[in-house]
Amino acid sequence: MTDALTEEEMRRWVAWKRAADSVWDAVVAAIGAATGLSAPDFSVLTRVAEEGGGSLRQQRLADELGWERSRLSRQLERMEQRGLISRSGSRTEWLVELTPDGAAAARHARAAHADAVRATLLRAAPEDAAAFWRTIEQLSS
Template identity: 55%
Template structure:
């Protein structure tokens, strides 16, 4: 196979830079607003949204796309901060948000929405948004 040509390489670098930059800025805004790291936010919002405040640990790992050991370490850190608890359940583990975890998830959602608008959506007109969505869907639909 041949190497990427200059245009292909430029597109690849632009893709990586844009994705990394936007995600980092959104994470920084959430941290500044409510004190949650990107990983904290991912866990709290997934458990709140997918499980209504409780979710099996293996389902959580799948939804965030993390290896079990990474998730386990993250959950331990969050347990120590009283954001969640873990309980044995039917041969597995269920993650439960505490009141503090629920509260931070609720407070973080508007900060997340504002940051997504500021760092992504506001930079695109409606046509560009549709085109980007179409391109991203095409990328995720390919094996």
């Protein structure tokens, strides 16, 4: 068994979590303020728009999001009721499609997302931004 984190390691871990949470919270708030979409709404709409060009098989969407089928199904039901998506097909193979309102919401949300990411993360780079981003890319792979 390894030892617990040192005080400095714990400080860095907590700083990392707070920074990630702060950026995420700011991005979600900006999207919500601009469009009224929740983070799950945004995730679904952008995946369908970007990965499927406006339509995507429900199972592929679940795989892309890493969500359980029941969670995705409930989310899609709410979005369908609000006119953001439509579903067609059979119980074994649903196709999720953006409605015109859903496509418009995705476009507006992507713009709000981009502005928020730039304001909270990309402009807040350390002195050696290249080294910072190399580290982030290593951690994400």
